[in-house]
Amino acid sequence: MTDRYSQDQPNLEPVIDYAKLILSKDYTGHGFDHVQRVAKLSQAIIDQDQLSVDDFVVQSAAYLHDTIDDKVVADVNQAQQEVNDCLHTAGASREQIDHIFLIIHHLSFSKELLEGADVTTLEGQIVRDADRLDALGAIGIMRTSYFGGSHQHPLHLPSLPPKDFANHADYRKGTTVINHFYEKLFLLPEKMRTDYGRKEALRRVSFMEEFLKEFYAEWDL
Structure with missing residues (x-):
């Protein structure tokens, strides 16, 4: 890695500690x-x-992108102030803080899908690709099932096809765990902005497609 800002970098430890505090449960x-x-x-x-x-x-x-997400925190405004304070404690400049907030405010798939939100900086594109990679592959399958179960989404309803979402509330409701593969996850590779992200996304999706073949075979048995 080459770092454009190699001199006097802020301390990342307070950021990691804050993320762990908020997200560990x-x-x-x-x-x-x-x-x-x-x-x-x-x-x-x-x-x-x-x-x-x-x-x-x-x-x-x-580390911070989910600490202000309404999926995770009850009071988004308070969470944003806490993140701002955390970054000040870490020694980040105002420019860096604004950049970090710009990234995490525009990172989510739902905002891109429903609001046309985009991340235009290279740093933002890297984090967004990384976040989306973690929604794919074996980890992605587990996380999708985990999220669906926590929100009481059905595992699979063969009579209910995947849908297009018109608003954020509908997207949050979801349909089924299996439909989420088609409603979001399989759309991610073409949205990757980095070379590594694109290649790794395709590899992980290939694994997921094989998983679905086995899933359907067992379901229909």
């Missing part, structure tokens, strides 16, 4: 283990694609 698939993987996947993208970025912005956005 999440049981929807958005826990601290998830953001740890997103941080590692972000680093893998940087290394594999040989990208020059603000490493603190990438890692902070990776």
Whole structure:
């Protein structure tokens, strides 16, 4: 990795500690283990694609992106203030803080799908690709089932086809765990912005397609 901002980087430890505090008791698939993987996947993208970025912005956005998500926290405004305070404590500049918030406010698939939100900076594209990679593959299958169970979504209803969502509330309700593969997950590879993200997404989707073949065979038995 090459770091455009190698001098006087802020301290990442307060950011990691805050993310762990907020996310360690999440049981929807958005826990601290998830953001740890997103941080590692972000680093893998940087290394594999040989990208020059603000490493603190990438890692902070990776660790903090779910700490202000309404799936996880009850009071989004309070969560945003706490994140702002955390980044000040870490020694981040105002420019870095604004950049991190820009990324995490525009990261979600639902905002892109329903509002046309986009992440235009390289740092943001890296974190978004990493976040989406963690929704795919074996981990993605487990997280989808975990989230669906926590929200009482049916596992599979053969008579209910996947749907297109018109608004955020409908998207949050979802349909079934299996439908989520088609409503979101299989759409992700074509949305990847980095070379590594695109290749890894296709590899993970291939695994998921094989899983679904076995799932349907067992279901229909």
